[in-house]
Amino acid sequence: MKKNILTATLLAMPLMFFTACSDFLDTAPDNRIEINNTDQITPLLVSAYPNKSAALMGEMSSDNVMDNGAQFDAMLLQEQLYNWEDPTDTDDDGPYGLWESCYAAIASANQALEGIEMLGNPANLNPQRGEALVCRAYSHFLLSSIFCMPYNPNTADQQLGIPYTKETEKDVIVPHERGTLAQTYKLIEEDIKEGLPLITDASYKVPKYHFNKKAANAFAARFYLYYQKWDKVIEHATAAIGNNPANTLRHWEEDFGSLSLVSDVAAQYISEKKTANLLISTAYSSAGYVTGPYSIYQRFGHGQEIYNKETINVNGPWHARGGLVMADFIISVKQKNPFPKIVTYFEYTDKASQIGYRHTVSVPFTVDETILCRAEAYVLSSQHNYTKALEDINNWIVYHSNRSADRGSDLTVDDVNNFYDPLPYEPAMVNIATERSLKKKLNPEGFTVNAGTEENLIQLILQLRRLEGLQEGLRWHDLKRYGIEFSHNHAGRSPEVLTKDDQRRAIQLPQDVINAGITANPRN
Numbered sequence: 001m002k003k004n005i006l007t008a009t010l011l012a013m014p015l016m017f018f019t020a021c022s023d024f025l026d027t028a029p030d031n032r033i034e035i036n037n038t039d040q041i042t043p044l045l046v047s048a049y050p051n052k053s054a055a056l057m058g059e060m061s062s063d064n065v066m067d068n069g070a071q072f073d074a075m076l077l078q079e080q081l082y083n084w085e086d087p088t089d090t091d092d093d094g095p096y097g098l099w100e101s102c103y104a105a106i107a108s109a110n111q112a113l114e115g116i117e118m119l120g121n122p123a124n125l126n127p128q129r130g131e132a133l134v135c136r137a138y139s140h141f142l143l144s145s146i147f148c149m150p151y152n153p154n155t156a157d158q159q160l161g162i163p164y165t166k167e168t169e170k171d172v173i174v175p176h177e178r179g180t181l182a183q184t185y186k187l188i189e190e191d192i193k194e195g196l197p198l199i200t201d202a203s204y205k206v207p208k209y210h211f212n213k214k215a216a217n218a219f220a221a222r223f224y225l226y227y228q229k230w231d232k233v234i235e236h237a238t239a240a241i242g243n244n245p246a247n248t249l250r251h252w253e254e255d256f257g258s259l260s261l262v263s264d265v266a267a268q269y270i271s272e273k274k275t276a277n278l279l280i281s282t283a284y285s286s287a288g289y290v291t292g293p294y295s296i297y298q299r300f301g302h303g304q305e306i307y308n309k310e311t312i313n314v315n316g317p318w319h320a321r322g323g324l325v326m327a328d329f330i331i332s333v334k335q336k337n338p339f340p341k342i343v344t345y346f347e348y349t350d351k352a353s354q355i356g357y358r359h360t361v362s363v364p365f366t367v368d369e370t371i372l373c374r375a376e377a378y379v380l381s382s383q384h385n386y387t388k389a390l391e392d393i394n395n396w397i398v399y400h401s402n403r404s405a406d407r408g409s410d411l412t413v414d415d416v417n418n419f420y421d422p423l424p425y426e427p428a429m430v431n432i433a434t435e436r437s438l439k440k441k442l443n444p445e446g447f448t449v450n451a452g453t454e455e456n457l458i459q460l461i462l463q464l465r466r467l468e469g470l471q472e473g474l475r476w477h478d479l480k481r482y483g484i485e486f487s488h489n490h491a492g493r494s495p496e497v498l499t500k501d502d503q504r505r506a507i508q509l510p511q512d513v514i515n516a517g518i519t520a521n522p523r524n
Contacts, residue, residue, distance in 0.1 A: 099509065144161060357383055
């Protein structure tokens with residue numbers, strides 16, 4: 001699905017973009033809503049959430065996918081991302097779609113904030129102000145995660161950030177500087193710190209369609225994980241999870257054990273009623289078709305070699321609990337091996353001509369991913385609290401496993417060390433399936449992982465995060481954060497390695513944006 005709107009610069013009226021790729025209007029058209037009463041703020045914030053997704057960019061760039069062979073079909077965007085090429089299409093799931101969507105959402109958040117200020121910042125609008133600030137931080141975070149190199153405190157003041165916009169545009173052509181990644185992260189943190197305490201769940205009709213308190217804390221936990229502020233990760237993750245993870249984690253056996261239809265499993269996964277689901281999001285996207293249980297776009301996917309050697313079907317410490325429930329629901333598209341976790345539907349605008357829009361419904365923040373953020377932070381914090389980290393790890397494993405098959409026992413430090421110490425590291429260039437391994441060489445950006453127990457726990461946590469984030473693109477960001485070098489195989493030619501310093505780890509900006517004067521990402 002492609003929208004017939006082109007963007008040549010950052011500037012965005014809150015609800016529409018008004019430039020073509022090479023021909024700017026010489027007057028400032030202004031269709032923005034004039035806010036003159038408090039009732040207009042809440043509806044405006046509906047558009048402060050991006051309606052495009054970064055999932056496909058992350059997933060196709062990561063080590064979760066392989067080339068299944070030229071006999072299968074693929075989208076152009078899919079192929080370009082897999083090859084780590086600069087995408088050329090203006091696809092919804094590509095750089096153009098995310099850039100346009102995030103800055104439109106930011107513009108809506110800024111307009112709401114300006115409206116609240118014009119109304120005198122009344123206390124009854126504090127929840128809306130909080131939501132707008134967190135939404136603004138979130139869109140900037142998505143953009144920086146895709147279009148920037150990983151945050152490294154030693155180099156962030158030298159790395160390109162993304163333009164951080166804090167007010168609506170008043171002119172058609174407005175010059176924007178990208179600034180540094182250090183500046184971008186600082187501004188994201190400022191918005192989170194100011195906005196999160198103001199959020200009130202009671203202000204929402206359906207809290208999980210908005211940044212409710214727990215979802216906002218889960219976002220903050222992930223942000224601080226990437227920011228390497230471990231104590232803040234623990235603080236916000238704990239606020240999102242609550243005091244008893246057993247009551248909030250997804251219970252896989254209970255939720256999915258009696259289901260057989262793909263549609264039922266997917267509906268259960270994204271259900272607003274599930275405590276584990278903190279934020280539910282919709283997007284114009286083909287990601288569900290590309291990664292899901294459909295016999296299309298099968299060339300680049302989560303193929304059998306990866307499925308059996310590195311992810312769902314490989315033996316791991318979690319097998320002490322009977323194995324992963326998700327393994328029982330892998331659909332028979334062997335080039336993708338998908339668990340049905342993204343609801344996909346088609347909106348017809350012309351049924352006779354089969355024309356319309358592809359939509360997805362997904363869950364960008366869950367208790368299950370957030371508890372792994374906290375486990376990682378426990379390991380890396382100055383206290384190196386391996387006991388607390390193992391509590392979170394064991395809770396994750398217990399509720400993701402076939403406990404009725406074999407309850408097993410909680411993992412200990414010795415169990416983790418005994419599993420990972422003998423494993424060989426996977427080589428950066430994998431030529432044959434037997435070279436694949438669960439153990440990766442870690443080259444973390446800006447922090448140290450000590451050999452032995454600390455590294456083994458991180459290896460396990462990264463593996464659980466890989467399983468948790470399958471099809472969602474989250475693995476790409478962990479590969480960046482830890483400087484993990486890996487290769488993509490190619491039908492008919494040698495595999496290609498993405499080294500830890502390869503500048504293609506920052507996906508290229510849309511060409512229209514570069515043409516408009518925004519600095520492009522450098523290339524080696």
